Amino acid sequence: MANTRTPVTGRKVQLMATCLCDAFYDDVARATVEVLEHLGCEIEFPEGQTCCGQPAFNSGDWDASRKIMRHTVKTFSGDAPVVIPSGSCAAMLFHGAPLEFEKQPDAPEVQALADRTWELADFIVNGLGITQWEGRLDANVAFHRACHTRGTESGPAALQLLGSIPGLKIAAFGEAEQCCGFGGTFSVAFPHISGSMGRLKLEHVMETHPDFLVSGDMSCLMHLSGLANKEGKPLQIRHIAQVLRDALIQAP
Amino acid sequence: MAHQKIDTYAATLNPEVRQAVRSNSAAGTEKRYEVLGSDFGNPDPLRKLAGAIKQHTIEHLDQYLEQAERSLTANGVKVHFAVSTQDARQAVLDILQQTGCRKVVKSKSMISEEIHLNDFLEENGVESVETDLGEYIIQIDHDHPSHIVKPILHKNRRDIAKSFEREGLGDYNDDPETITRRARAFLRQKYLQADAAVTGANFVVAESGRMVLVTNEGNSRFCLAGTRVHIALIGVEKLVPHDRDLAVFLNLLARSATGQQLTVYTEFLSGAALPAQPSGPREMHVVFVDNGRVDTLASNCREILRCIRCGACMNVCPVYRQASGHAYRSVYPGPLGAVLSPMLAGKGFAQLGDLPKASSLCGACNEVCPVDIPIPDLLLKLRNRAKEEHLPSPGSPPMGGFALLATAPMLWRTAMHAGIALDLTPKGLIPVPALQEWLKIRTLPAWRGGKFRSWYKNRPAQGKDRQP
Amino acid sequence: MSHRDQIFQGIRQAITALPERAAYPDYDTAAVTTPRWLPAAEENETLFRKRLTGTGGFFFESPADCAAWLKKDGAKSVYLAPEVAHLAADFAAHLEVVPAYTRDAVDRIDAAVTVAHGAIAESGTVILTDSGTPDRLAALAPWWHIAVVPRTGLVRTIGEAIAALPADPGIVWVTGPSKTADVEGILIQGVHGPGRQGSFFL
Numbered sequence: 001m002a003n004t005r006t007p008v009t010g011r012k013v014q015l016m017a018t019c020l021c022d023a024f025y026d027d028v029a030r031a032t033v034e035v036l037e038h039l040g041c042e043i044e045f046p047e048g049q050t051c052c053g054q055p056a057f058n059s060g061d062w063d064a065s066r067k068i069m070r071h072t073v074k075t076f077s078g079d080a081p082v083v084i085p086s087g088s089c090a091a092m093l094f095h096g097a098p099l100e101f102e103k104q105p106d107a108p109e110v111q112a113l114a115d116r117t118w119e120l121a122d123f124i125v126n127g128l129g130i131t132q133w134e135g136r137l138d139a140n141v142a143f144h145r146a147c148h149t150r151g152t153e154s155g156p157a158a159l160q161l162l163g164s165i166p167g168l169k170i171a172a173f174g175e176a177e178q179c180c181g182f183g184g185t186f187s188v189a190f191p192h193i194s195g196s197m198g199r200l201k202l203e204h205v206m207e208t209h210p211d212f213l214v215s216g217d218m219s220c221l222m223h224l225s226g227l228a229n230k231e232g233k234p235l236q237i238r239h240i241a242q243v244l245r246d247a248l249i250q251a252p
Numbered sequence: 253m254a255h256q257k258i259d260t261y262a263a264t265l266n267p268e269v270r271q272a273v274r275s276n277s278a279a280g281t282e283k284r285y286e287v288l289g290s291d292f293g294n295p296d297p298l299r300k301l302a303g304a305i306k307q308h309t310i311e312h313l314d315q316y317l318e319q320a321e322r323s324l325t326a327n328g329v330k331v332h333f334a335v336s337t338q339d340a341r342q343a344v345l346d347i348l349q350q351t352g353c354r355k356v357v358k359s360k361s362m363i364s365e366e367i368h369l370n371d372f373l374e375e376n377g378v379e380s381v382e383t384d385l386g387e388y389i390i391q392i393d394h395d396h397p398s399h400i401v402k403p404i405l406h407k408n409r410r411d412i413a414k415s416f417e418r419e420g421l422g423d424y425n426d427d428p429e430t431i432t433r434r435a436r437a438f439l440r441q442k443y444l445q446a447d448a449a450v451t452g453a454n455f456v457v458a459e460s461g462r463m464v465l466v467t468n469e470g471n472s473r474f475c476l477a478g479t480r481v482h483i484a485l486i487g488v489e490k491l492v493p494h495d496r497d498l499a500v501f502l503n504l505l506a507r508s509a510t511g512q513q514l515t516v517y518t519e520f521l522s523g524a525a526l527p528a529q530p531s532g533p534r535e536m537h538v539v540f541v542d543n544g545r546v547d548t549l550a551s552n553c554r555e556i557l558r559c560i561r562c563g564a565c566m567n568v569c570p571v572y573r574q575a576s577g578h579a580y581r582s583v584y585p586g587p588l589g590a591v592l593s594p595m596l597a598g599k600g601f602a603q604l605g606d607l608p609k610a611s612s613l614c615g616a617c618n619e620v621c622p623v624d625i626p627i628p629d630l631l632l633k634l635r636n637r638a639k640e641e642h643l644p645s646p647g648s649p650p651m652g653g654f655a656l657l658a659t660a661p662m663l664w665r666t667a668m669h670a671g672i673a674l675d676l677t678p679k680g681l682i683p684v685p686a687l688q689e690w691l692k693i694r695t696l697p698a699w700r701g702g703k704f705r706s707w708y709k710n711r712p713a714q715g716k717d718r719q720p
Numbered sequence: 721m722s723h724r725d726q727i728f729q730g731i732r733q734a735i736t737a738l739p740e741r742a743a744y745p746d747y748d749t750a751a752v753t754t755p756r757w758l759p760a761a762e763e764n765e766t767l768f769r770k771r772l773t774g775t776g777g778f779f780f781e782s783p784a785d786c787a788a789w790l791k792k793d794g795a796k797s798v799y800l801a802p803e804v805a806h807l808a809a810d811f812a813a814h815l816e817v818v819p820a821y822t823r824d825a826v827d828r829i830d831a832a833v834t835v836a837h838g839a840i841a842e843s844g845t846v847i848l849t850d851s852g853t854p855d856r857l858a859a860l861a862p863w864w865h866i867a868v869v870p871r872t873g874l875v876r877t878i879g880e881a882i883a884a885l886p887a888d889p890g891i892v893w894v895t896g897p898s899k900t901a902d903v904e905g906i907l908i909q910g911v912h913g914p915g916r917q918g919s920f921f922l
Binding site: 275276301308314317335385389402408433436462468477478493495496499502510512515516517521522523529531550 | 722723724726727728730731732733734735737738741742743744745747749752753755756757775821823827842843845850854855856857860861879882883885888889890891892893894895896897898899900901902904905906908910911912914
């Protein structure tokens with residue numbers, strides 16, 4: 001799933017906040033803005049943005065998904081990098097969309113958007129060249145590498161950034177390569193399997209007694225914290241953007 | 253709300269079986285990571301090379317299959333072709349009848365499972381005995397393999413001890429070593445009494461006509477030491493161009509399958525035994541089988557034909573680990589089966605059209621695949637095909653309405669603000685099945701639709717001077 | 721139309737429809753298949769011993785050592801292939817030496833000593849061929865199998881062994897004793913083939 005991005009030259013970026021942040025996790029989108037602006041980026045937030053179309057794509061309804069993707073291509077016109085605080089939505093843009101547009105006449109436009117799409121941590125480390133984070137955060141965390149970042153630079157980038165924050169300790173846990181069980185509509189069409197996968201992930205994570213679980217994808221965290229809450233064992237969750245932002249705040 | 257069949261199967265699976273499947277497949281994954289990691293560090297260049305060789309081969313299959321046929325014939329092997337399940341069974345039976353063979357010993361072959369060869373041979377008066385320990389147990393239990401490399405992953409020693417007692421192989425004894433010794437004593441008589449051996453093949457080299465067969469137990473070797481006729485059932489996609497390519501594949505196969513550097517017995521066969529040899533088949537037949545593979549080659553999922561049947565994808569698959577192999581209702585389980593089974597089913601696609609849904613699309617299967625098959629992409633393509641063929645998909649909400657909403661920004665923003673109603677309404681009253689399903693085992697975070705947009709719009713200054 | 725023609729026609733149709741076809745990749749076998757620990761490993765003979773032992777096999781310093789061990793491990797009779805008949809004295813000191821291997825004696829002969837074509841150091845594998853070990857049963861059915869490895873036939877890697885595959889209708893690489901983990905993932909040696917696999921150099 002390697003991304004074939006064009007290198008970053010200017011300061012302008014377009015932010016795709018994702019529908020989950022739009023609906024539930026406004027602070028994650030806000031932290032993304034604050035982190036990018038701290039790095040000197042000029043952010044444009046296209047008002048017309050909705051969803052990346054992944055739910056329809058994954059459920060096999062590529063007609064519906066392509067409609068949404070065409071809307072996204074139109075909304076994110078221009079040539080600035082598109083930065084997304086989600087490995088999953090980013091992968092939809094740079095991998096899923098070209099797949100569903102393979103035989104479509106507008107495939108080149110979709111590919112052009114794919115080529116300038118970045119997941120947040122990947123953008124910071126490999127787009128902007130930042131490998132050390134400023135500030136401080138005293139916490140023990142567990143890091144869940146979201147599955148849609150397999151084979152991309154996002155996982156190593158996130159670990160690079162987190163590992164460079166003074167005071168932050170990252171605990172390793174078992175079977176880290178295993179999925180959390182979210183999987184979009186999979187979570188409701190296969191509730192038994194999804195729940196079992198999630199509980200297994202929680203067991204491994206909880207064994208490290210983290211102050212919070214960090215990921216680059218709110219969808220995994222929504223599923224895991226939802227499961228944990230339902231079972232009365234609340235789990236603190238943070239998006240990596242929030243961790244980076246909080247490190248800047250805690251710094252003297 | 254209706255659930256997917258595989259989820260229902262997993263929910264009702266015997267907990268002992270689930271535990272066995274989970275721990276055994278997890279151990280397989282661990283061993284694979286360990287050996288590939290310590291031997292190659294990053295195995296990706298090797299996996300990608302192997303994938304490229306296989307992709308090249310299947311995209312030049314017309315040339316390579318013809319070349320293989322020529323090489324095999326030059327080696328004195330009789331080459332047959334079979335289009336369908338029926339053709340393949342009949343081809344085997346014809347050879348057996350023409351050579352006067354009444355007793356067959358079989359080495360593990362997935363393609364013989366595809367065509368249900370044992371039942372067919374028995375119906376036609378030929379005794380056919382599986383010799384792989386796991387497959388033998390499957391046969392006496394009239395069961396089906398639940399894993400392509402470890403067929404009895406779903407059974408425990410007590411199940412097996414009971415089966416052996418029932419078959420008259422001794423008193424109840426569930427010690428794995430005793431079980432193995434009893435099978436050894438019983439099956440070696442079968443090898444020596446048998447007329448013919450039926451095997452599969454892991455690879456056939458087009459340029460040399462060499463067939464490669466690997467087993468850990470040595471059963472394939474014994475089949476080919478005890479009998480006078482050898483019949484190999486081989487899928488048309490099993491080719492590799494050159495002998496040298498075997499170094500690439502043999503360095504990956506066992507490591508991926510069982511975490512071994514090499515399987516114990518790796519046989520390279522290029523013809524019948526020499527006249528002077530006291531043991532070994534006097535004639536060798538190869539039956540190249542299509543059984544849906546050519547249609548798969550013509551489809552947009554042809555990459556699945558790269559598969560070398562190592563089982564790494566099912567070992568690592570979280571869905572397979574929860575559901576077990578039988579949940580897939582077909583010969584090939586796990587991520588491989590979720591693609592290959594519906595493809596090989598041909599006109600029966602609809603009956604297995606739900607298998608590609610049985611994945612969170614986590615991509616672990618692709619990450620461990622020794623031939624780098626993009627399994628998640630193939631699952632997605634098949635989901636799209638199922639949608640276009642209007643197959644039912646329990647539990648998946650329809651997406652048409654969502655597409656309308658997601659292409660109308662004004663409407664979207666209104667919905668974001670209106671979603672606050674979620675928090676004001678008792679959740680049990682909201683008539684959205686997917687939401688109800690979510691809420692059965694999880695909580696939902698508070699609705700904060702539109703909050704980010706208003707913050708972004710209303711914040712005072714922007715840029716570097718506005719430190720958080 | 722014959723099944724053959726039907727299959728070829730289907731394949732050609734499928735392939736003709738492809739916009740482009742994947743090329744055969746250029747590669748250097750040693751560069752992609754050499755384990756990263758191998759260059760630093762000891763010379764071939766030492767490596768072979770170590771790897772053979774690692775697969776559950778046994779290595780002997782001499783025929784006499786081998787014979788003594790066979791007896792200690794429980795073997796009573798041994799078949800010596802014609803090529804190693806000259807070692808009969810070493811073995812006769814400990815075991816009954818059987819001059820011929822016959823099908824009806826499969827369960828009566830405990831051990832067999834046959835000559836390998838060669839061996840692979842990196843994996844502890846012995847290479848048997850039909851011309852060198854004509855009786856497939858003799859090298860497979862006994863509980864103890866000893867493959868005598870000619871030093872000249874020892875290669876370092878799997879890749880080198882593939883490059884030097886002999887022109888023989890039946891070659892088998894044997895890497896340790898016969899194994900299964902079918903029952904609950906528990907490793908058991910000696911399923912159909914030898915439970916003990918050993919070697920010494922000649």
